[in-house]
Amino acid sequence: MRLDWLEGPGSAGGPLHRLDARVKLAAVVGFVLAVVLVPMGSWRPLGIAGMVLAGLVGLSGVAPSLLLRRIAALMPVVVVLAAVIAPTHPKASALGAWAVGGTIVAKNALTIGAILLFARVTCFRSVLGALSWFRVPPALVATLHLMYRYLFVLSDQLGRMARARRSRSFRRSRWAEWPLGAGLIAALMLRSFERGERVHAAMLARGWDGTVRSLDGPDRPETLPPT
Amino acid sequence: MTEPLPADHPPAAVLVRGLTYRYPDGREALRGVDLEIRPGETVALVGPNGAGKSTLLLHLNGLLPGRGASGSAPGIGHGHDLPGIGKGRKREAEPSVWIDGMPVDDRHGPEIRRRVGLLFQDPDDQMFSPTVIEDVAFGPLNLGRRKAEAKRIALECLERVDLADASDRPPHHLSFGERKRACLAGVLACEPTVLVLDEPTANLDPRSRRKFSALIRSLPATKLIATHDLEFVLEQCDRVALLDAGRVVADGDPETILGNEALMEAHGLELPLSMRLGRAIS
Amino acid sequence: MHIPDHVLSQPVLIASGAIALGGFSLGLKRLERRLRDRTVVLMGIMAAFVFAAQMVNFPLLVLPASGHLIGGVLAAVMLGPWAGAVVMGTVLLVQCLLFADGGILALGANFVNLGLIASVGGYAIYDPIRRGVGGRAGVMLGAMVAAWFSVLLASLAFAIELAGSGWWEQLPEVLGWMALVHAAIGLGEAMITGLVLRSVLAVRPDLIFGVVEQGDAPPRWGRVALAGLGVALAVAAFLAPMASPLDDGLEFVGGRLGFLSGEEPAMISGPMADYSLKGLPDIAPVTAAAGLIGTVTVFAAGWFLGRASTGIASRLERSPEGPRSGGEGPEPHAA
Numbered sequence: 001m002r003l004d005w006l007e008g009p010g011s012a013g014g015p016l017h018r019l020d021a022r023v024k025l026a027a028v029v030g031f032v033l034a035v036v037l038v039p040m041g042s043w044r045p046l047g048i049a050g051m052v053l054a055g056l057v058g059l060s061g062v063a064p065s066l067l068l069r070r071i072a073a074l075m076p077v078v079v080v081l082a083a084v085i086a087p088t089h090p091k092a093s094a095l096g097a098w099a100v101g102g103t104i105v106a107k108n109a110l111t112i113g114a115i116l117l118f119a120r121v122t123c124f125r126s127v128l129g130a131l132s133w134f135r136v137p138p139a140l141v142a143t144l145h146l147m148y149r150y151l152f153v154l155s156d157q158l159g160r161m162a163r164a165r166r167s168r169s170f171r172r173s174r175w176a177e178w179p180l181g182a183g184l185i186a187a188l189m190l191r192s193f194e195r196g197e198r199v200h201a202a203m204l205a206r207g208w209d210g211t212v213r214s215l216d217g218p219d220r221p222e223t224l225p226p227t
Numbered sequence: 228m229t230e231p232l233p234a235d236h237p238p239a240a241v242l243v244r245g246l247t248y249r250y251p252d253g254r255e256a257l258r259g260v261d262l263e264i265r266p267g268e269t270v271a272l273v274g275p276n277g278a279g280k281s282t283l284l285l286h287l288n289g290l291l292p293g294r295g296a297s298g299s300a301p302g303i304g305h306g307h308d309l310p311g312i313g314k315g316r317k318r319e320a321e322p323s324v325w326i327d328g329m330p331v332d333d334r335h336g337p338e339i340r341r342r343v344g345l346l347f348q349d350p351d352d353q354m355f356s357p358t359v360i361e362d363v364a365f366g367p368l369n370l371g372r373r374k375a376e377a378k379r380i381a382l383e384c385l386e387r388v389d390l391a392d393a394s395d396r397p398p399h400h401l402s403f404g405e406r407k408r409a410c411l412a413g414v415l416a417c418e419p420t421v422l423v424l425d426e427p428t429a430n431l432d433p434r435s436r437r438k439f440s441a442l443i444r445s446l447p448a449t450k451l452i453a454t455h456d457l458e459f460v461l462e463q464c465d466r467v468a469l470l471d472a473g474r475v476v477a478d479g480d481p482e483t484i485l486g487n488e489a490l491m492e493a494h495g496l497e498l499p500l501s502m503r504l505g506r507a508i509s
Numbered sequence: 510m511h512i513p514d515h516v517l518s519q520p521v522l523i524a525s526g527a528i529a530l531g532g533f534s535l536g537l538k539r540l541e542r543r544l545r546d547r548t549v550v551l552m553g554i555m556a557a558f559v560f561a562a563q564m565v566n567f568p569l570l571v572l573p574a575s576g577h578l579i580g581g582v583l584a585a586v587m588l589g590p591w592a593g594a595v596v597m598g599t600v601l602l603v604q605c606l607l608f609a610d611g612g613i614l615a616l617g618a619n620f621v622n623l624g625l626i627a628s629v630g631g632y633a634i635y636d637p638i639r640r641g642v643g644g645r646a647g648v649m650l651g652a653m654v655a656a657w658f659s660v661l662l663a664s665l666a667f668a669i670e671l672a673g674s675g676w677w678e679q680l681p682e683v684l685g686w687m688a689l690v691h692a693a694i695g696l697g698e699a700m701i702t703g704l705v706l707r708s709v710l711a712v713r714p715d716l717i718f719g720v721v722e723q724g725d726a727p728p729r730w731g732r733v734a735l736a737g738l739g740v741a742l743a744v745a746a747f748l749a750p751m752a753s754p755l756d757d758g759l760e761f762v763g764g765r766l767g768f769l770s771g772e773e774p775a776m777i778s779g780p781m782a783d784y785s786l787k788g789l790p791d792i793a794p795v796t797a798a799a800g801l802i803g804t805v806t807v808f809a810a811g812w813f814l815g816r817a818s819t820g821i822a823s824r825l826e827r828s829p830e831g832p833r834s835g836g837e838g839p840e841p842h843a844a
């Protein structure tokens with residue numbers, strides 16, 4: 001899986017890229033909430049929401065085909081769920097199952113599009129900055145930071161191990177893939193643990209005392225180490 | 228060991244006396260290591276794989292025994308213990324490592340870690356922050372610097388390792404050599420008086436190796452360098468300690484130790500290439 | 510099994526969100542005390558690990574699709590129930606915010622199903638079995654049974670959330686179909702969890718949460734009761750369809766089946782799901798049989814793998830440990 005785009009757009013950012021991540025995070029949650037509150041079968045508000053989203057996509061400079069492809073990849077689940085829910089939905093008798101199902105699909109497409117657009121125009125680090133501004137507990141933000149940092153290291157490691165395994169395995173049985181894959185996961189897990197030990201040692205070596213500190217934001221007295 | 232401080236003045240930058248350590252599974256990693264490094268000295272630590280080099284290095288800033296006891300005490304409660312670093316933490320009755328005359332124990336832990344800068348072998352273990360500058364500023368922030376000051380220190384240190392323009396990049400966008408230098412910047416930002424380097428030149432291409440080697444040479448701190456790079460040892464170390472099976476088996480000047488073919492062979496090493504060539508010619 | 514937005518009704522979203530928030534805060538609170546030790550660091554790296562491990566595909570033996578590990582029980586077995594839940598929550602948050610995989614508003618429901626139920630609930634099943642059986646076999650058996658139940662229970666929770674969103678009347682049938690399909694998916698999860706833990710037990714058994722300090726002390730009754738509750742719930746789910754004969758006809762069945770098997774193309778399905786597709790319209794006996802076969806299979810596989818791993822462990826010299834340098838390449842612990 002390619003993860004490079006998580007880094008944000010680099011220098012080629014549009015106006016949305018430069019917008020404060022806190023604003024964008026609030027906006028995307030607000031957008032999803034607004035879409036949820038649209039009643040079944042009301043197409044006009046959904047159409048307006050769609051036009052707003054399309055306008056934002058145009059403004060952002062993100063290639064629409066990219067978003068559409070990802071939306072399309074996520075839609076089968078939604079379509080199937082909608083097909084199941086629609087016939088028995090309380091509103092189905094009044095509006096018809098097609099309208100209900102269509103609304104569910106349209107709503108999901110809109111919110112998925114909005115989230116994907118948000119992810120494309122906001123680099124993950126600033127998402128985390130926004131989360132901590134919204135008072136998400138520091139332990140969670142620290143966990144997310146570490147997860148993000150080592151996502152790249154571990155997926156590289158996994159790729160290398162998978163190649164090494166494949167180059168040594170000669171059986172082509174589907175059964176054989178199971179212990180092979182599990183072995184891969186086990187090896188990755190052991191290495192992740194050992195990596196965790198070393199990272200922890202490296203953090204202690206540079207004076208870590210359990211308090212998460214960051215260069216962002218103002219100095220806060222409570223994060224200063226006791227003297 | 229009763230009285231650690233020898234008569235000489237000032238105290239040794241690093242003093243190790245009778246240091247023993249067992250892995251959690253009971254295997255002995257270190258069995259009575261003695262080592263003394265004077266201020267300003269550059270000492271190489273050589274020895275075969277599994278000799279205990281990395282284990283010894285981790286002891287120098289208290290990351291091994293007694294590490295957990297200063298804060299939470301895993302083992303009590305449901306902290307879950309990993310071997311290697313956390314476990315096998317049999318508290319020695321008395322310390323066996325001193326830095327600048329200060330015993331490495333729980334009480335002196337923070338000060339010891341400020342003085343001893345430890346460069347890990349794998350830069351990915353050491354660069355855990357989302358950007359280079361955040362990573363370099365990690366130490367200063369933990370030492371209580373204000374953010375603006377920490378940032379200034381971090382930029383200065385990045386300047387020293389020639390990475391000032393990479394400050395906002397995420398670590399995984401850096402080459403191996405760049406990451407290695409960024410790690411060194413992170414260590415330098417803590418202003419250590421003793422630098423402990425684990426395999427600083429391993430896995431570097433020749434140009435990066437040369438650059439990194441020159442960088443290390445330019446640092447004034449006392450240095451202890453674990454390495455397999457014997458040319459590097461000849462180039463810039465004042466002394467060599469040969470560690471094998473958890474003991475220092477030889478300690479002396481690089482030419483003598485590395486030139487002793489029998490000794491080197493006996494401990495899984497070989498003569499440095501330059502020496503072999505020199506002998507072949509003469 | 511990531512629920513999108515706009516599928517659950519607002520009351521269900523709010524209720525599951527509240528439970529999730531409470532559970533997550535409780536988990537974080539329990540971990541706060543351990544902030545200084547490795548746990549926070551390990552959680553970050555384990556979250557990255559779970560994310561990466563979900564990329565490893567396992568081909569289904571009959572269907573032209575593949576599944577992957579979910580990892581809730583594995584994380585709980587390695588890190589403890591609450592750290593495991595927080596790790597799963599972190600993974601879900603990232604998947605939702607970056608990949609739009611699972612809705613933002615459904616994040617609560619997803620965390621309840623895949624975090625709280627899988628990790629905390631799974632651990633409540635795992636722990637008594639581990640202590641009861643003891644040793645490595647106990648770890649293997651407990652984890653595999655817990656992995657199987659965790660998938661089952663998570664799917665049942667999803668069924669209840671769906672039903673709560675509008676169709677209570679159909680709850681028994683939904684439960685039945687969910688249980689049927691996820692009994693098979695759970696087998697895959699149990700197998701992967703077991704195979705992974707077998708490798709871990711062979712090399713670093715000390716890494717498993719709680720094994721070192723707690724040993725094989727007798728289980729606490731609260732946990733036994735919780736485990737019992739989980740088992741009872743699962744059994745109820747299998748028996749539920751028997752109580753309500755199916756009257757909607759084949760069209761309904763087709764819809765349900767399509768929904769169930771289409772819902773997660775990336776998950777593990779198995780031979781039983783395929784078998785039932787071939788035309789046994791009467792769901793009750795099939796579901797019950799699937800449950801029975803599933804339970805027996807998981808126990809048997811757990812027992813077998815557990816025994817085998819004990820043998821391996823005694824043959825295997827413990828690998829030299831200590832702070833290992835980060836060498837790469839083919840990993841040293843062959844599975």
